[in-house]
Amino acid sequence: MLIIKDKKIYKDDVLLKEIHCPNKINQSELQNSGKDFVCLSCNKKIINTDFLNEDELVRILLKDKNTCMSINPLNPLFRNT
Amino acid sequence: MSGYRWGNMHNLREVKTLFDLDEINKAQEDGNIILFKERVHHPSMWINRYVFRNRKTGKYESEQGRGYTQQYTCDYVLSYSYEDWEEVLFTRCYLRNVDFQYGAYVIPGDVKVNEKLYIENLIEDLYAGNFWNGHFFSEDSDARWDGKDLVHDERIIPFVG
Numbered sequence: 446m447l448i449i450k451d452k453k454i455y456k457d458d459v460l461l462k463e464i465h466c467p468n469k470i471n472q473s474e475l476q477n478s479g480k481d482f483v484c485l486s487c488n489k490k491i492i493n494t495d496f497l498n499e500d501e502l503v504r505i506l507l508k509d510k511n512t513c514m515s516i517n518p519l520n521p522l523f524r525n526t
Numbered sequence: 527m528s529g530y531r532w533g534n535m536h537n538l539r540e541v542k543t544l545f546d547l548d549e550i551n552k553a554q555e556d557g558n559i560i561l562f563k564e565r566v567h568h569p570s571m572w573i574n575r576y577v578f579r580n581r582k583t584g585k586y587e588s589e590q591g592r593g594y595t596q597q598y599t600c601d602y603v604l605s606y607s608y609e610d611w612e613e614v615l616f617t618r619c620y621l622r623n624v625d626f627q628y629g630a631y632v633i634p635g636d637v638k639v640n641e642k643l644y645i646e647n648l649i650e651d652l653y654a655g656n657f658w659n660g661h662f663f664s665e666d667s668d669a670r671w672d673g674k675d676l677v678h679d680e681r682i683i684p685f686v687g
Contacts, residue, residue, distance in 0.1 A: 452687070475686065515685070519662050
């Protein structure tokens with residue numbers, strides 16, 4: 446279980462990532478690219494976390510905490526507090 | 527098929543929900559604003575429900591469909607094949623089952639126009655969204671007071687960042 450608190454993602458109290466977009470992009474401004482998305486504003490790849498399990502997600506964020514992602518708050522992988 | 531609680535993430539002032547008229551009258555006497563709301567079924571909250579019967583064993587099972595889309599692979603998994611399972615019944619079930627049809631929100635009397643408030647127990651049926659094969663309704667909500675009504679936050683959009 447990953448905890449989302451104040452738009453920050455934690456695993457066992459370790460901060461993995463802050464959910465922040467300087468361009469304030471929302472879902473409608475993303476283009477589908479296979480399972481993931483491409484941001485129409487900055488052309489970056491946005492990982493769709495619906496297709497990741499917890500280990501995969503943690504591994505990606507430990508490697509690069511600035512990875513852009515789309516997070517469905519209804520995904521049971523996450524808990525909003 | 528269940529409720530989802532977002533929580534009071536922004537530490538907003540809370541709106542109480544009451545159903546008992548004596549309590550509602552008391553809350554009004556105490557200087558609060560009373561806002562009655564009725565439940566209206568949300569079109570996205572009707573879910574398919576089938577009853578299947580195994581052609582060999584006669585066993586009954588109930589599901590949302592003959593198959594589902596598997597997470598990660600996106601493959602369609604057929605759980606109840608036409609060959610092995612006959613459809614006994616198809617109906618539509620409503621996602622949220624509660625024992626009230628209306629209620630009242632108790633809004634602090636000193637609320638300011640455009641102030642955001644937190645409703646811990648929603649009266650209205652508010653669709654929260656879906657995740658793969660699961661559908662969810664909101665149990666709580668942030669809402670803005672526009673001077674006459676509470677306008678709920680749209681929260682089904684995923685976080686991006």
